[in-house]
Amino acid sequence: MDIKSPYAFVAYRQILALEKKLGLEFDWRPLTLDIPSYLGSAEKKDGQVISSKARSQHTWNMIKYSYHDARRYAERQGLVLKGTEKIWDSSIVNIGILWAAQKNRKNLSQYFEAVYPAFWRRELNIENTNVVMECLEQAGVNSDGFEDYQADEGREIHDRLSEHFHNNGIYGVPTFVLDGEVLFGREHIPYIRWMLSGCKGEMPDIAYEIAPC
Template structure:
């Protein structure tokens, strides 16, 4: 069999979906994608993206109880991995999907080659294969590194197996490896990734936009969003509430924080709840410049960073939010003083206006957020005088907030701390709206 050469960005299908069986986030996107196929009467072009996780998140092995036996991960990598699994598991529980943490980083290339084989034989067989492999793998019931196990899954899905062993060892491996090599240069680095209407979208939070494209792009484009859940599922997972001092963490130099301001405020107003707004000064990794001898890790990180920048610009344009000279906002900018100013603004009752003006001024290149004098002048115009007098105590208070956020597990911004639960990213707002709304209703009934 001659290997197929895939164009990573083009297909006869209106939608390409890249997935990897070892990604819990891609697993959670599977059923919503099946639903899109059924709703719009399309056949998705399902393609594998076999992640090289050790190249960008390090590697580790654990026993059946989750105890780490071996690790080649930095503290930053561990924080990212732990949050990702915790987040995926709670959304899985809300949908009654079982996800058990893996004991090692699996090589899913054989299962990916199996996917390339069965996709030639019909949509129904492909869906049965994808569904079964995901379900059993995340129950720890499937060894995806064993050729005979992959063969059995294909047979169970109804695939014709004549010639598969040879395909797995030769043409299928070539086809798979060529496809993998083509993805980073095309800006495709993670799963799930959706290719539709000439656009790249990464993450299942993009499913509302995918649906909007498939539906003819009627009305305004929706924002990124994860799914919500029923009141019963929310109560079972998070408790009944009410939740004391729900908090949103932002970093003024982070554009994702800026993009989260309007939808977070809309949630506050809709529910009649007030979130505590707190500033953080977070460090950011630098994007490596392209090089001839670029490592897999460098290629991945550069592709991810370039995509994130594209996504920020695309979202800002949809939201009619000018980022001005945002390219001049350094990732190394110290926003501690601006965060202290937020504390003072809150005490003086002008936090909302302060947040708006600091973001706008910084991203338009007209506000020096490292100057106590400049911030003091801004605060005075908002009715919050005497910032200089508050500054020594404010620095101490801000230091405690930074330490508390780290202890709570805030690994990025915008970060939402609700009860004992952490949510990173505005894509969680639908769930938070349901969670906080349920708590408000419950509190009202108790009065």
Template sequence: MAGTQVVVAYTDYKSPYAFLAKDPTYELERDCPVRLDWRPYILDIPSYLGSARVDNAGTVLEQDRNAHQWRRVRYSYMDCRREARKRGLTILGTQKIWDSALAAAGMLYAQRIGDAVFRRYHDTVFERFWKRDLDIESVNALAAVLSQAGADGAGFAVEADALRDEAVAISRAAEARGVFGVPTFVVADEIFWGREHLPEIRAMLASA
């Protein structure tokens, strides 16, 4: 469409902040003359928040975090759950640091099929993962989600490794651009980190 701008939206399924940004980002495309270009950015959480594994009761089984990192992690979940309650969403703390590269590969696969399939996949992966109802490291589990979304799940299983490499390459390119976290939005080469910038992005689009 003439006059339509592109907003690049970087996301990662293992980020609760990216989950909370998903629907408001959809609304940006609904309300403004903009096309969203969703891209994966695979977070390396242990590099800045350490790592840990807990059981169903929240007992720490193993961990590599200092006290400051634990405080940040606990606050992050408290902050996200506070917002999630307002919107009727469920965010259960993860029991380990997940590798989301395969889920990002599924995102790329869904996008090739079309917007409707992508959105069904995107919504389902986020919602089920944060209910602890989806193994995002399982090719078969993600292939099943893709099939339910209207794609060829068996085809994804064949292409998963190559698409995973592509998702990693997109993440490295994002870092070269200055991206370091999610959700991150890029508008006319200007970077915005965090969903709190969406009103500012709306204003920019309206005045363009």
């Protein structure tokens, strides 16, 4: 997962619901996307582009459609999805996923709830360590020691995971790994549910779901 991904945002509640329904604990891991490396970079202010690097009109059109597409699924879940005004470094808030999973696994879902909706309403500075620590506390996860963790051990794990994912063909989010099979995109949730439920009935089609699990 990556907190700055709109497609991960519109999927996280359904993944959490599936986890709860099956009575399982998924192994949630962060992958901080390096968006400028493949989509260029830009910064906006009050809705106007104030700087742009390595972005063609074709790239802008693709990005605009992606947000439009993700926004449709967000609205159907009662979520607000506002396009970001810059490309955020989401590594600190993503390291928070590792911390929450390690310190209080049962409250990991509350951490996602503390960071995801607020970020996509443009109300959360995910590059600020203190802000992320406040989100951890809000989720019922003790944040004592997180500042050092995100700079040292957590950062090392985060970077090592990114290298591991890339070496194994994982570049986007949300991505699922099930029995060694890599499945990229929320549209695989019906299939994952079917697999983890014992493959009962007909195999479902690959499709986005409008309603929550």
